Amino acid sequence: MLARSGSVFSWTRRALGAAAKTFRQQHTLPELPYAATALEPVISGEIMELHHGKHHATYVNNLNAAKEQLQSALQSKDENGVIAIQKAIKFNGGGHINHSIFWNNLSPNGGGLPIGALLEAIERDFGSFDIFRAEMTAKTVGIQGSGWGWLGYEKGKNRLVVTTCPNQDPLQPTTGLIPLLGIDVWEHAYYLQYKNVRPEYVNKIWDVVNWDDVAKRLSDVQ
Amino acid sequence: MAGGVTVCVLLVSVLAVGSSSSTDQLLPEDTAYEMITEYRDNYPPPNLPYAYDALEPFVNEATLKVHHQGHHRAYCTKMNAALKEWRKQDPESQLAKSSLYDIMKNLSGVPEPWRTAIRNNGGGFINHIFYFVTMRNKVYTAPMGELAKQVNATFGGYERFMEEFGEAARNLFGSGYVWLVEDEERNISIINTANQDSPISDGLYPLLVLDVWEHAYYLQHMNRRTNYIGKWWGVAHWGAVSRIQEWWRKVRGDEDEEDDEEEYDWEKEVPEEKMRRSMIGRKRFQRKRRRVEVGGKMRDKPRATRSCNSPLV
Numbered sequence: 001m002l003a004r005s006g007s008v009f010s011w012t013r014r015a016l017g018a019a020a021k022t023f024r025q026q027h028t029l030p031e032l033p034y035a036a037t038a039l040e041p042v043i044s045g046e047i048m049e050l051h052h053g054k055h056h057a058t059y060v061n062n063l064n065a066a067k068e069q070l071q072s073a074l075q076s077k078d079e080n081g082v083i084a085i086q087k088a089i090k091f092n093g094g095g096h097i098n099h100s101i102f103w104n105n106l107s108p109n110g111g112g113l114p115i116g117a118l119l120e121a122i123e124r125d126f127g128s129f130d131i132f133r134a135e136m137t138a139k140t141v142g143i144q145g146s147g148w149g150w151l152g153y154e155k156g157k158n159r160l161v162v163t164t165c166p167n168q169d170p171l172q173p174t175t176g177l178i179p180l181l182g183i184d185v186w187e188h189a190y191y192l193q194y195k196n197v198r199p200e201y202v203n204k205i206w207d208v209v210n211w212d213d214v215a216k217r218l219s220d221v222q
Numbered sequence: 223m224a225g226g227v228t229v230c231v232l233l234v235s236v237l238a239v240g241s242s243s244s245t246d247q248l249l250p251e252d253t254a255y256e257m258i259t260e261y262r263d264n265y266p267p268p269n270l271p272y273a274y275d276a277l278e279p280f281v282n283e284a285t286l287k288v289h290h291q292g293h294h295r296a297y298c299t300k301m302n303a304a305l306k307e308w309r310k311q312d313p314e315s316q317l318a319k320s321s322l323y324d325i326m327k328n329l330s331g332v333p334e335p336w337r338t339a340i341r342n343n344g345g346g347f348i349n350h351i352f353y354f355v356t357m358r359n360k361v362y363t364a365p366m367g368e369l370a371k372q373v374n375a376t377f378g379g380y381e382r383f384m385e386e387f388g389e390a391a392r393n394l395f396g397s398g399y400v401w402l403v404e405d406e407e408r409n410i411s412i413i414n415t416a417n418q419d420s421p422i423s424d425g426l427y428p429l430l431v432l433d434v435w436e437h438a439y440y441l442q443h444m445n446r447r448t449n450y451i452g453k454w455w456g457v458a459h460w461g462a463v464s465r466i467q468e469w470w471r472k473v474r475g476d477e478d479e480e481d482d483e484e485e486y487d488w489e490k491e492v493p494e495e496k497m498r499r500s501m502i503g504r505k506r507f508q509r510k511r512r513r514v515e516v517g518g519k520m521r522d523k524p525r526a527t528r529s530c531n532s533p534l535v
Contacts (some may be wrong), residue, residue, distance in 0.1 A: 030334060050444055050445055054444070054445040055445055059444070087395075091395050096294060144342050144417050144418070145394040145396055145397035145398070145416065145417035145418075145435070146397045146436075166396070167395060167396040168395075168396075185436050186436065187394075187397075187435065187436035187440060188436050188440060188444075188445060191437060191440040191441065192440065192441065192444070195288050195437075195441075196288055196292035196293050196296070196437060
């Protein structure tokens with residue numbers, strides 16, 4: 001009797017532990033911090049709904065599925081399976097990370113110029129805000145295929161850097177830089193509104209950049 | 223089905239034997255790819271071999287217009303600029319004076335900064351020519367003749383080929399193309415290339431291609447790449463593919479001694495009832511993607527999740 005209740009207790013504990021573990025690993029689609037139409041006329045509501053509700057949601061779903069596959073491969077000590085799933089985790093995990101940053105990098109009250117420590121850092125590392133903006137625009141527009149333009153922070157040298165990453169490669173694991181501001185130039189980010197005219201989209205997006213969020217990301221890591 | 227094939231064979235025009243015979247009735251736009259093996263000071267952007275609305279409802283007019291007039295033209299302009307600059311700055315270079323095909327085949331011999339520009343824009347120029355030329359509406363959309371035999375032998379049938387090709391297109395992450403290519407030994411295979419990379423740079427001969435850059439489908443299908451792939455099968459122009467295959471063989475000096483194959487009139491309009499076979503394949507491909515196994519039975523995925531790639535959500 002005692003043995004049986006003991007085993008029921010440990011079974012329950014194991015089951016709850018497994019459920020908690022699975023629950024912890026489920027990523028969820030974060031809410032947009034503003035209405036889908038809030039960024040018009042820079043980014044249309046139609047694009048925001050598709051970009052957030054379809055593309056980002058797909059990354060989240062696929063990331064969850066890939067992590068489940070990774071779990072089962074790890075548990076069954078299937079090394080080939082563990083290695084094979086890495087690509088999917090990079091694509092979808094990167095997509096989830098990048099877009100989660102992106103929605104907060106933008107705001108209907110954004111635009112204008114940064115202030116305070118962020119502006120000082122930009123002026124120190126680039127010369128002026130206009131030079132920084134021109135460099136980031138040029139590099140972002142020049143990405144071949146799909147990718148992101150980033151303003152990143154190099155911790156070791158305490159400086160800001162403008163760089164790009166292909167596809168959904170996340171900035172930090174790929175380059176070591178801390179992401180501050182990202183601009184998505186996958187065609188799905190602008191095509192319905194700007195068609196093939198990517199430079200117009202990148203030039204306009206500066207009007208909705210949320211400098212408070214960018215400044216906060218910088219102060220968090222300094 | 224056998225009746226349909228018989229009717230098609232009976233519709234064959236009487237043509238002289240030889241690979242150039244069917245080109246008499248073709249527009250120059252149908253064989254625009256042939257200019258890549260010639261040296262040109264300036265490669266002209268080729269027109270489409272059909273009107274912008276000719277592929278409706280499979281590929282819509284708005285998409286074709288931006289794709290051809292916007293993207294393709296930009297690649298052409300930038301490629302010509304890069305070639306001109308390179309030829310001016312490096313007048314001794316033999317490679318610079320050769321054809322676009324030779325340049326793309328030997329990209330490592332192109333010095334920077336022109337190599338990246340030519341790889342991306344030359345690739346964009348060539349890849350889109352093949353893409354536009356291998357689409358046509360209301361023609362028989364299945365491989366015929368030797369190509370059919372190759373597809374059957376390599377993939378176990380046209381539907382299996384469609385599945386494999388479609389899977390490759392669905393799973394390609396980011397921007398790129400899915401190709402049916404042939405190699406020196408006449409083996410055919412399905413490959414991917416990223417961005418504007420061309421199979422020519424890998425020593426392969428492109429036959430059929432599907433552009434899966436988002437600009438190829440976003441205006442019509444938005445994020446639903448699977449829908450785009452399903453619809454594209456309705457305009458996959460196997461006649462052009464056979465023609466291209468013959469042309470590549472001529473280019474590499476691998477022609478057949480005697481051409482006793484039936485000559486097909488590829489651009490002959492096929493009546494609706496004869497289209498059944500290609501429609502079935504397309505519908506089956508689309509339907510498969512919407513279904514998942516739940517409790518031992520095949521069920522439709524809930525609508526909201528159909529666009530996502532996860533098998534179970």
